[in-house]
Amino acid sequence: MRKTTQITSCLTFASAALFSLNAFADVKVDIDLSQAEHHYANVTMALPKSAKKSIDLKLPTWRTGRYEILNLANGIREFSVGDDSVTWQKIDKDTWRLTGNFKKGVEVSYQVYANQLGYRTRHVDDSHAFLDASGVVMYTEETRDDKHIIQLNTPKTWRSVSGLDAGKNAHQFIAADYDILIDSPIETGINEFHEFTVDGREYELVIWGKGNYDSKKMVDDLKVLVAQGNTIWSDYPFERYVFMVHATSGAGGATEHLNSTIIQRSRYSFAERDHYLGFLSTAAHEFVHTWNVKQYRPEGLVPYDYQNENYSNLLWLSEGSTSYLENQLLMRGNLVTEKELFKDLSKRINGYLRKPGRDAQSVAEASFDKWISEGGDYSRNHSVNIYSEGFLASWLLDFHILENTNLKKSYRDVHNVLYNEYRIPKTFNDKDMLDVLKKVTGDDYQAWWAKNIDGHAKPDFDKLLAKAGLEISYGKKDEKKTWTGISARSHDNGLKISSVEKNSPAWQAGFTTDDIIVAVDGLRMADKSLDTRLKNFKPEDSVEFTFFRRDQLMTKTIKLGALPKGKLTVKAMKEASDEQKAFFKAWTGLDFPSKTKEKEKS
Incomplete structure (x- = not known):
């Protein structure tokens, strides 16, 4: 364990204090970041007393929000136990077994190599640390439900931010249990910080890294975005939410968490409108996840099994529907233009038409196989994607519901029912989804489900778009x-x-x-x-x-x-009917585009 004498003595004092109060069954975790320039985090965990003769300490093999085995224990070194009467042995790739007497608790230490920025699991350098507990903090089955107190030892100039409850100092956080801890990452370092309030709820934006972003515009647009939640769900499941943004030199992607998100983008990908819209769409996507996934999840994903794959044939709903609903928030907040909406739809339609895998794999099969999916040539030719094809399935379902209920109900109502009636620890499966659809619409969706979810969807995009007064154009059709x-x-x-x-x-x-x-x-x-x-x-x-x-x-x-020869584009019909315009309004929340309106915007 690489620590200075001063830090070691402080930890010894803290351990003595812990053992005198171990009846509270708190897990205390000290994370020392004094070797940040080498990407090291030195972790010391004080576990409460136990009557067991052996304890298995585990580090998850994957993290929430990424359905892929990551083998996170590959960065753990210098494991040790602070009690000579306790022995330990590593029994598999991510399990350390302690044997001995734990009547007074036990303290363990280990070093974490944290240089996985793109995985959004753990990254430590001389300017910051991003810590997702799945890649940093171990757990036992006995302590999974216990309170976890996280204390960071950081440089004096660093600021620490998390969706977790604050502790006794600026670098201490408290999680009611390990599941909350693992779903509440910590960002600490030299960063830009903003706070704002919308409808009585508190929001924070923390940005690490220099870039061409306009943080004032980001805050202004996030204020509009977060206010759109009630256009889908009946209430908000949080009082405080944190947007964490990394402006990087290449790493990209985003991950949803319980009441926060981490968004990574290249540092020069914020200024241009298309680039900024990418950021805003990502923020909307992760915000939707605050309900869809963090409040209601399919069967097979509750509770999380951190050591193994968690299978479900409804991951398309968890991810693809989130992609679809992100557009709903952006449209209803007027954060995108009709032209930008049409451009997004054009890209999605063209991508589907150029993907032979649509005839080889259903979106349900893609959900189940997400844990083993790969990109590349084979995937394109023989697979579909829970994001893009999940979006398409959600779009088809939304239009079917709007049409069959005379615009009185939509796919948004389906998700509100899931939120209110299937909240964790409850789960839902295909049968439950069919029950929800019948409850919302009064119709039986078994045949539709068999065709579009369990089967290979073959949408007629011309007919689909025409419902909302839209059409596909290739420019000069004969070329x-x-x-x-x-x-x-x-x-x-x-x-x-x-x-x-x-x-x-x-x-x-x-x-x-x-x-x-x-x-x-x-x-x-x-x-x-x-x-x-x-x-x-x-x-x-x-x-x-x-x-x-x-x-x-x-x-x-x-x-x-x-x-x-021309590029596939979606556009508004010149002579859309009143019915088509009403459908467009019910679908998007926007008035149907007109030439007069387009001139005013330009």
Whole structure:
């Protein structure tokens, strides 16, 4: 255990105080960040007394919000026990077994290497520490329900922020139990801090890292965003909420927590409108999770099993529906324009149409297999995604409900019922969802569910959009461009194929990933752009491709296919009916776009 004499003596004093009060069954955790520049956090845990002869200390193997085994114990070193009468042995990858007499409690120490910024589990450096307890603090089954008191030892200039209750000093936090602790990360360091109040609830924004953000605008827009919760749910499950933002040099992503979120973005990805909208959409997504996931979760996810996979075929609802509802908050707060909404829908529709995996995996299957899902060529061709296809399933369901109830009910009502009637520790399954849908609409959704959730959804986007007075446009409809189905990147003297769309012309011709295209129609690939090269040909042309596979030079012929030359865009119909405009209003909360309105905005 690497600690100075002064710190060790302080911990000894603290331990003596703990053991005199161990009847309260508190777990006291001291996290020393004095070696921050080396990414070290030195942890000392004082466990309460126990009549057991052996205790298993565990570190979770995954963290909430990321359905993937992360093997977090790989950063633990220098484990030790402060009592010579207690022995220990590591019995598996994330379990340390203590054996001995625990009538007076026991103290353990270990070092955590914290350099996993992108995983949003633990990151320590000379400017800050982000601590998600799943990657830092161990637990026992006996102490999981006990109060945890976290004391940070930080540089004097650091500020500590968390959704946890405050302790006796600026760097102490209290969690009623381990499950609350693990769902309430701590951000401490040199940061920018803002507080604001909306409808009597307190909010905080803490930003670590320099960047091109406008924190005043962030606060102003977050004030509008958080006020939209009651457009979906009947009340708010918190009195205080913390937005944690990391402006980074590359790490990105976000994770929801009990009454807080951590959002990571490249430090220069805030100023431009598209970039800022990405931040705002992420904030909305994580805020929706405060209800969807943190207040109601599918069967199989309550209580969390921190050592194993937690399976559910409804993860599409936990994540994809959250993506869908984030847009509801943004639209109802007028934080996005109709044009920005249409751009988002265009991107989603085009992504679905260009994903062969939609015919190979259902959104329910994707939910169950999330723990083993991978990206890349195979995933695109043989899988769907709980986020993007979960969004689509939610959109289809919302429109079905709006139409069948004459705009009186929507998918928002479904989530409010889940919040009020299936709050944790209750859970819900497919049957419960069908019951909720029947309660909201009066209709039986079994056939719809079998087709779109358990089956492979095949939406008619023209008919779907027309309900709300919208349509798809490709510009000049008769113009086509050549299409191979190949995605490639520059590589030495050619193009290295990164993916081949299933059943595309290139797929039919036998091309695969890692083939390196060096010539087309007998001419070297000098410009490194396949699209540019193929402008010299027409759809249906047969073109010879020369390429390397396993360092052998080969040739194959592709009969070029065709795609619309224009970009898929969603737009408002020029002559939408009153019924279509009313549908649009019920769906988005916005008035149907008109040319006069567009001119006023511009």
